[in-house]
Amino acid sequence: MRMDDMILVSVDDHMIEPPDMYKSHVPAKWRDQAPRVVRNDRGVDExxxxxxxxxxxxxxxxTVGWPPEEWGFNPGAYTELRPGCFDVHERVKDMNANGVLASMCFPTMAGWNARTFAESHDKDLALVMLEAYNDWAIDEWCAAYPGRFIPLSLVPMWDVALAAGExxxxxxxxxxxxxFLETPHVQGYPSFLSGYWDPMLQALCDEDMVLCLHIGAGFDVINRPPEAPVDHLMVLACQISAITAQDLLFGPTLRRFPDLRVALSEGGIGWVPFYFDRIDRHYSNQAWLHHDEDFAGRLPSEVFRDHILACFITDPSGLMLRDRIGIDIIAWECDYPHTDTTWPESPEFSWDEFQQAGCTDEEVNKITSENACRFFGWDPFEYTPKDQATVGALRALATDVDxxxxxxxxxxKRNEAAGIGVFQ
Structure with missing residues (x-):
C-alpha cells in the first residue's frame, strides 16, 4: 500500500453554518423568529x-487556512473564513484536496449538543428551530453531495421524550x-447513570444510530484553577472522554442497552490502554464490589470494545498500542476547520504515524475507513467506486484548489472582493 491508496473517512469535522440556513426549513409563521446573524458594534458576526x-x-x-500565529477561537466575520467552512461546495473541494472521501460534520452555531436552543426561554420555538437545523443538515448540507457526508443530528436535551422523538x-x-453531552450532569441534567436518558437510548438502538459524545461540553467536570490558561482546556479535553467511558461502563447504561453504540468523538486513543489496565485490574481485584453480574463474567475492557469507538486526529502513542486498544474500535478524524486539523496534509500526517507504528495495510484500512463505516452503518462506495475513493484519486480532482x-x-479582502461570505 502507498499513501495515495488510503481511503479516508473522517468521523469528526465541523461546519460553520451559513446565515441563510433556516430560510427554507422553518415554517412561514415562525420564519421571522429564526436564529439570525447580526454584526455587533465591534464588527463581529454573531x-x-x-x-x-x-x-x-x-x-x-x-482558523483553517490561517497562519498558526493568528489562530484563536473567534474569527470576526464570515469573510475572514476559508469558504469551505460554510459553503458545502467549497467544503467538498477541500475534502478532495485533502484526499478525504467522507466526513461527519458537527454543529457550531447550535453548540455541539444543541446548547443554543437549550438556553432559550421559549422551548416550543426552540424545538421548531432545532428540527429545522436538523433538516438543513440532512436535506441540504449532506444531500448536496450524496456519499460524502455522514448525517448527524441534534436532540432537544431539555426533554427526554422529545429527544427520543427527534x-x-x-x-x-x-x-x-x-x-450529545458527554457529561450531562455537569450541565445540570441527569447523568447517564440515572436511567433518565433510557427512552432516547432505546430510540437510538431502534433506529440503529450512534451516540456521539464530542469533547468540549464537559470541561467543567475538571475543577480548574481560576488562573488556568486556555491550554488546560485544549490539553486535558481527552481526559473527559475517560470520565464519560467510566460513567457508561460502571453504570447501568450498557447493560440495559446491549446494542448501543457510542463514539468518543475527538477523545483520542492514547489514554485507552492505561484505562483498560486500570478497570480490568479494578474489576478482578475489588471482589467486594460484586461486579461479576454487571459485566456477565467478562472484563470491562471487553465490554468497552463491544460498544465504543475511540476516535483520534493524531496519536502516535495510541497507534503504537493499537493491539491493546483493539484494532477494530479505532477511527480517524480530520477536525476541519479547527486548530487541531491536519488539513490539507492529513494523508501525510496519518501515513507517517502509521509507518512509525508499523501498521499493516489491513490495519491502516480499518483505522482510516472500515471501522468507521461499519460502526456508523455507512456504505462509502454506494456513490463513489472504490478506485475513485482513494487519496490519490480524490486529490487528482482538486489540482486547482489553492x-x-x-x-x-x-x-x-479577497472574499469581500468576490462577494464570498457576504450575506444579505
Whole structure:
C-alpha cells in the first residue's frame, strides 16, 4: 500500500453554518423568529436567537487556512473564513484536496449538543428551530453531495421524550448519529447513570444510530484553577472522554442497552490502554464490589470494545498500542476547520504515524475507513467506486484548489472582493 491508496473517512469535522440556513426549513409563521446573524458594534458576526446572543461564537476555532500565529477561537466575520467552512461546495473541494472521501460534520452555531436552543426561554420555538437545523443538515448540507457526508443530528436535551422523538424522526430521514453531552450532569441534567436518558437510548438502538459524545461540553467536570490558561482546556479535553467511558461502563447504561453504540468523538486513543489496565485490574481485584453480574463474567475492557469507538486526529502513542486498544474500535478524524486539523496534509500526517507504528495495510484500512463505516452503518462506495475513493484519486480532482495559508485580513479582502461570505 502507498499513501495515495488510503481511503479516508473522517468521523469528526465541523461546519460553520451559513446565515441563510433556516430560510427554507422553518415554517412561514415562525420564519421571522429564526436564529439570525447580526454584526455587533465591534464588527463581529454573531448568532442571535430569541433576543439573546448565542454562547458559541459563530466561527469558533475555524482558523483553517490561517497562519498558526493568528489562530484563536473567534474569527470576526464570515469573510475572514476559508469558504469551505460554510459553503458545502467549497467544503467538498477541500475534502478532495485533502484526499478525504467522507466526513461527519458537527454543529457550531447550535453548540455541539444543541446548547443554543437549550438556553432559550421559549422551548416550543426552540424545538421548531432545532428540527429545522436538523433538516438543513440532512436535506441540504449532506444531500448536496450524496456519499460524502455522514448525517448527524441534534436532540432537544431539555426533554427526554422529545429527544427520543427527534431521534426517531431523523432516523427515518437516514441520519446515522446524534451529537450529545458527554457529561450531562455537569450541565445540570441527569447523568447517564440515572436511567433518565433510557427512552432516547432505546430510540437510538431502534433506529440503529450512534451516540456521539464530542469533547468540549464537559470541561467543567475538571475543577480548574481560576488562573488556568486556555491550554488546560485544549490539553486535558481527552481526559473527559475517560470520565464519560467510566460513567457508561460502571453504570447501568450498557447493560440495559446491549446494542448501543457510542463514539468518543475527538477523545483520542492514547489514554485507552492505561484505562483498560486500570478497570480490568479494578474489576478482578475489588471482589467486594460484586461486579461479576454487571459485566456477565467478562472484563470491562471487553465490554468497552463491544460498544465504543475511540476516535483520534493524531496519536502516535495510541497507534503504537493499537493491539491493546483493539484494532477494530479505532477511527480517524480530520477536525476541519479547527486548530487541531491536519488539513490539507492529513494523508501525510496519518501515513507517517502509521509507518512509525508499523501498521499493516489491513490495519491502516480499518483505522482510516472500515471501522468507521461499519460502526456508523455507512456504505462509502454506494456513490463513489472504490478506485475513485482513494487519496490519490480524490486529490487528482482538486489540482486547482489553492491550499495556501493567508492572514485573516487577506481572506477578508479577497472574499469581500468576490462577494464570498457576504450575506444579505
Amino acid at each position: 448568532w442571535v436567537f430569541q433576543g439573546e446572543r448565542a454562547s458559541t461564537p459563530f466561527g469558533m476555532a475555524a 431521534v426517531r424522526r431523523v432516523g427515518k430521514k437516514g441520519c446515522r448519529a446524534i451529537s 491550499t495556501t495559508r493567508m492572514p485573516r485580513q487577506q481572506w477578508r
